Structures are given as structure tokens and as C-alpha cells.
Amino acid sequence: MNIRDIALKAKVSVATVSRIMDPGKKGLVSPKTRAKVEKVIQKYHFVPNRSAQALSKHSTHTIGMVTPFSPEIVRSPYFEGLIAGIIEGIKPLSYDIKWIMVRDDEAGGLKLNDLMQRHAVDGMVFLAWRLMAELVKEIEKRTHLPAVLINDYDAHIRSSIVYCDNKPGMKQICAFLAAKNYSKIGMLRGPENVSPDAHERYEAFKAGLKQHKIGFHEKYTEKCERFDEQSGFHAMERWYERGDLPQVIVCANDDLAWGAMRFLQKIKVRIPEQIGIVGYDDAPRSEWTHPQLTTVRQPTEEMGKAAIETLIKLISGKDRKPVQIKFEPQLMIRESA
Amino acid sequence: MNIRDIALKAKVSVATVSRIMDPGKKGLVSPKTRAKVEKVIQKYHFVPNRSAQALSKHSTHTIGMVTPFSPEIVRSPYFEGLIAGIIEGIKPLSYDIKWIMVRDDEAGGLKLNDLMQRHAVDGMVFLAWRLMAELVKEIEKRTHLPAVLINDYDAHIRSSIVYCDNKPGMKQICAFLAAKNYSKIGMLRGPENVSPDAHERYEAFKAGLKQHKIGFHEKYTEKCERFDEQSGFHAMERWYERGDLPQVIVCANDDLAWGAMRFLQKIKVRIPEQIGIVGYDDAPRSEWTHPQLTTVRQPTEEMGKAAIETLIKLISGKDRKPVQIKFEPQLMIRESA
DNA sequence: CTGAAAGCGCTTACAG
DNA sequence: CTGAAAGCGCTTACAG
Numbered sequence A, B: 001m002n003i004r005d006i007a008l009k010a011k012v013s014v015a016t017v018s019r020i021m022d023p024g025k026k027g028l029v030s031p032k033t034r035a036k037v038e039k040v041i042q043k044y045h046f047v048p049n050r051s052a053q054a055l056s057k058h059s060t061h062t063i064g065m066v067t068p069f070s071p072e073i074v075r076s077p078y079f080e081g082l083i084a085g086i087i088e089g090i091k092p093l094s095y096d097i098k099w100i101m102v103r104d105d106e107a108g109g110l111k112l113n114d115l116m117q118r119h120a121v122d123g124m125v126f127l128a129w130r131l132m133a134e135l136v137k138e139i140e141k142r143t144h145l146p147a148v149l150i151n152d153y154d155a156h157i158r159s160s161i162v163y164c165d166n167k168p169g170m171k172q173i174c175a176f177l178a179a180k181n182y183s184k185i186g187m188l189r190g191p192e193n194v195s196p197d198a199h200e201r202y203e204a205f206k207a208g209l210k211q212h213k214i215g216f217h218e219k220y221t222e223k224c225e226r227f228d229e230q231s232g233f234h235a236m237e238r239w240y241e242r243g244d245l246p247q248v249i250v251c252a253n254d255d256l257a258w259g260a261m262r263f264l265q266k267i268k269v270r271i272p273e274q275i276g277i278v279g280y281d282d283a284p285r286s287e288w289t290h291p292q293l294t295t296v297r298q299p300t301e302e303m304g305k306a307a308i309e310t311l312i313k314l315i316s317g318k319d320r321k322p323v324q325i326k327f328e329p330q331l332m333i334r335e336s337a
Numbered sequence C, D: 001c002t003g004a005a006a007g008c009g010c011t012t013a014c015a016g
Helices: A003-010 A014-021 A023-028 A031-044 A050-057 A071-075 A077-090 A112-119 A129-141 A166-179 A196-211 A229-242 A254-266 A300-316 B003-010 B014-021 B023-028 B031-044 B050-057 B071-075 B077-090 B112-119 B129-141 B166-179 B196-211 B229-242 B254-266 B300-316
Strands: A062-068 A096-102 A123-126 A147-150 A161-164 A185-189 A221-223 A248-251 A276-278 A295-297 A324-327 A330-332 B062-068 B096-102 B123-126 B147-150 B161-164 B185-189 B221-223 B248-251 B276-278 B295-297 B324-327 B330-332
Touching (some): A003 A014, A014 A031, A050 B050, A050 B112, A062 A077, A062 A112, A071 B077, A077 A300, A077 B071, A096 A112, A112 A123, A112 B050, A123 A129, A123 A300, A161 A300, A166 A196, A166 A248, A166 A295, A185 A229, A185 A254, A248 A254, A254 A276, A300 A324, B003 B014, B003 B031, B014 B023, B062 B112, B062 B129, B062 B300, B071 B077, B112 B123, B123 B129, B123 B300, B147 B300, B161 B300, B166 B196, B166 B248, B166 B295, B185 B196, B185 B229, B185 B254, B221 B229, B248 B254, B254 B276, B300 B324
Parallel strands (some): A062 A096, A062 A123, A147 A161, A161 A324, A185 A248, B123 B147, B161 B324, B185 B221, B185 B248, B248 B276
Antiparallel strands (some): A096 B096, A295 A330, B295 B330
């Protein structure tokens, strides 16, 4: 059953049927004709072929959600929030969403434009895009492409991006810890070489201590290879073995904090009595750990939603220039420090 | 840049270019011609237009992951596992995956076939499909459609489905509790009217008690409206107020167990000393709650993967008849009982 | 092994 | 307000 069959049954031209199917062409068909044709459409449950529409309209009405190709993505509470926001944002639109997963080995050779063509999408949101930096680098050169990044902002980025500012978050943490009279404050650092967020949080941490006249010592610091729980666990283990433990440890994200807590609990160190722990992200699990994690909330849902809205504007041509949207983080005081 | 441009530059026909782009047509073009054309393809970074391909091949090479339209979906650890498995399963194939979210209000009127057309997919996996029962009912009548359900199996289902058998799981729980000499065993029940899984777990619970000659009392039972944490919390609250608390509570899923634990902890009831708690699902968080949750593991990742593999076989016509795959659950003994 | 041509199912100027 | 026709960019019998 295609548009021609409907036209035949309704005794009109395909052009007329096409106009009736297009909600943007309300006034173009007489009510009488419309009624007649709609009856036929109903009767046969006619649904226009999307591929044909896409081919002739040069638009697929589909957007791509681009992530690294890894099942772990979906395991991360950080993405959970982002994706929930994306779903929320797509709701009022009638766009479809295609999940495009980019493998490490292909990220190098791909061009942004190819990716869009290959997967037939009108635009793309990038999650964890620093892991496919090769690919995304191009966004800088073709800022007119409908693509928006999420987080991992740095000052050089000129493309569209939605992110949460790290500085105020770390500032709030330091103020809070200073008020609690901690004097030996350490940090479990993230992968600063690959993640600007990790880098920025570290810098903001140092700045925060300084502001409150608390001494910074590199020995009260330990680096993690990645942003996951396991890295946190092992880093904490290394740190414990070499000694130099501070009174409280600010972790570059919640996953690291959980790993660290797990190690400390394993060796019977009490939190926060013996060592305080602070996280960053406010992933859902943070309310469930024991003790509950004091952390900084990034409004991931709002961010995901904003990313979609920005993207749609870019696609529809309402925004021609890149759009950058900054969100503010918020300290969530709970039990772990 | 389209196939005609490439043909022109390479001085061959579009048919030849098309054959070269199709990996399934290896031998059809002479190595010489192939080399010549591939050079041009490389040079211009030619990527064929997917919509055009879909239109002429009658296949989009895309599958739909159908879920209820709710951001909470992505918040559920149960889906986390399923989706991770789907990602894993899609990896070796080159299919794209489209996330199709069905709103409550549209689920009624939709036909399965419409859904496929409307979103331009070759097949569909259904998650939480009991929430769109109206829609999925049709699968029964058109078992030839490439669609596979996940979980919520019941004996009447004749369509393709991948599920985890509830009986052995509940059986293991009961045997374990009997061995621990619990005599007053209760259950926090799921929404049995809408979820066959909830229903089956309840029935298996009763059967399990009987097998171990432990008395069943309906008063040691409380029903939840939904399968989420909040329902568990409130049901536990109701239960507590009316009294009749058993020594240990088997919950219809982990989310309910978390809700129940949260309420009990709020009122300072110690787990498992005063009341034991058992969950069902082994969602990741179960290792993180305090105490860690004793629960039953459903191999969600394997299930998601199997669903995709089944679907692909259905699409390619390798399986003509519906395929039903059953997985076995496994008791995970931890601290909460 | 290669090419000319029809066809996939739509949309959209253009003419009336 | 309606229709005839060209065009979107591919694939695939068919013929050679």
C-alpha cells in the first residue's frame, strides 16, 4: 500500500495525498477533498514510506546519539542522566533517535559528514566525545554541521556544546571542607591527559585550597588512569600503601569515590570518621552507598535536554552560529564528609 | 557527491559503482575496474545515501529497540543489562539501532506493521512490552513479523521471545531460606495483574514454601503497584503499620527490595538481624547497598544479546518459525538474608 | 564482466 | 485548490 494506491482509491492525484499527509500543508487542500482522502488513508492504515520521504526531502527526521562503542556506556550513571534528558528532550519533537556507536578502530578514519550520511541522520549529539577526539576534531573546522557536544568543555572549543562548569563545583567543595576545619585535604585525580574535566577539576581544587589558605601538597594526591570505579579502588590501594593519607579526599568523580570507599571499607577504615570522601557528579547511586556520598550535582538531565533542543535549532537553521550553553553545579551535602 | 558523479569520474556506469559498493557482490566486477573505481571513491569520500538504498532494497538495515516512552527506562538497572547486551549483540552486525519510544496514549491505536514502517526498521525488540500490551497483542496474530519480546513470558505466547525462567530462581531462594531455618517467610509482591513475571514469582514462592513444608500466610504478604523503589518503600510502610512482619521478606524484584530496605533503615530496623531481605534481578546496585542484597541473577546481558541474534535470523529469513529461548537464573547469596 | 533502463515511493516546483 | 511530471539516489533484472 503506497501513496499511489491511496490516490487511486480516493480518485485524486498523489500530489494531493502527499499534501494531506504533510501537517505543514494544512491549508493547501480543500476540506472536502481532505475528508474523502483521509477516509481512505484510515481504511488502509496507510503510513508513508520514510525512506522515500527522506530521499526526496533530503532530511531523515532522525538524529544520532553518538557514543563510543561500549556496553559500559549504558552502565554509567552519568550517561543515564544524559540519556534520560535526551529522551525527555525528544519527546515533544517527532524526531527519531538512532544510537550510533563508534568503535575505537574506526574513529580515526571517519569524517563527520560521512558519519551523518552513513547512518542517515540530520544531526548528532556526542557523548563522551573525547574518546573519539580524532573524529570530533573536525567539528571545529565545519562548525556549520548540526552537531553538539556534551561536557568536556575547554576554552578553545568553538563548536556547539552543552556543559557544566567545573569551577564553582570545586569551589563549593573547598568552602565546605574549610568550614569543617579540615586542614589536610587531598584529591583522587582523574585522567587529566584525556579529560579536560579531570584537568579542570584538579586546577579548581588547587585554587580552592589556596583561596581558603589551606596548604596544597602533591603527596596528598593520587592519579587514576580512568574515570571508573576500579581505577578508584586501585589508586586508593596504592595511596594507602605509600602512606600520606589526608583527612579527607576529594575525588574527581563519583565512580572514583565509590572505588576508593570500597577499598577503605575493605581495610576497615571508617568513613567519614577516619577519612572523609567527597565525590563529583551526584550519580543516583550516591544516595545508596553507605555512608551516602557528599558530592556535586551536575544537572545531567537538563543538559541532555538542552543538547537536543540546541541540535534541533541547528538543524532547522534557527541557529546558524555555534551555541554554547553552560550549566552550574551544586554541592550535595550528605554523610561521607 | 552521489553514485552518478562517481560513475562519471571513473568512466563507468552507475551499475558498476553500485556493485562495487556492495560487499555481497565481490566477484561481479573485474579487479581492474574495481581498482579504478575504488580510487575515485576514496578520493571523494563517497558514502552511498542510505535512504536511497533502503528505498530500492526494501530494507533499512536498522532495527528498532522499542520501549515505553519514559526517561525512567534508562534509570532501571534491569534495562541497563538488557541494553548492554543489545549493544554487544549488534556489534558484529552492521545494523543500526533506532530507539523507538512508544507513548501510552499512542500504544492503543498503533499496529505493529505501522510502527515498523513509520520508523523505517527491519525488525524490533520489545522491552517492557507488557506496558504496551495493546500494541504487542498483534504479534500473536502475525508471528511472521520480525519481532522479539524480552521476558514476561507466559505459556500462551507463541511469538518469538527471550526470557528467564522464574521458577528455578524462586526455588533456590526458598531452599536457601529453609536451610537457614527461617519459619516465617513473607513476600513483597509485584504488580501481578500486569506482569506475568510478578505473578509467576508469587506462585513459585508459594510452591517453594510448600515444598519445604513452611507455612504460607497471606498476611505475610504485601502487594506493590509497580516494580519500582518507591512502591517498595510505601508498601513496606503500609505493612509495618498493620504489623504481621515475617522474619524474612522475599521481594519480587530488586527495586522493591531497595525501597523496603530504605524504609526499614529509616525506622532503624536492622537487616538481616531483625528482618532479612531477598531481592530478584541482581541489578548492579545490589552489591552496593548496605547490607549487600541477596538476590537472584537474571543474565540480562546474555538475554539482550540473544534477542538481537534471534531478531537478525528472523529478518534474514533463517528462522521462519517463532523462536523461544529460555535462560536460567541463579541465586546470589550476599548479606541481606 | 558491463551498461541502459526501469523502478523503489515519495515531494515539490510549475502550470492551470 | 489540483494534477502531471521531474527528481531524489540508489539497485537490479535484463541484455549483450
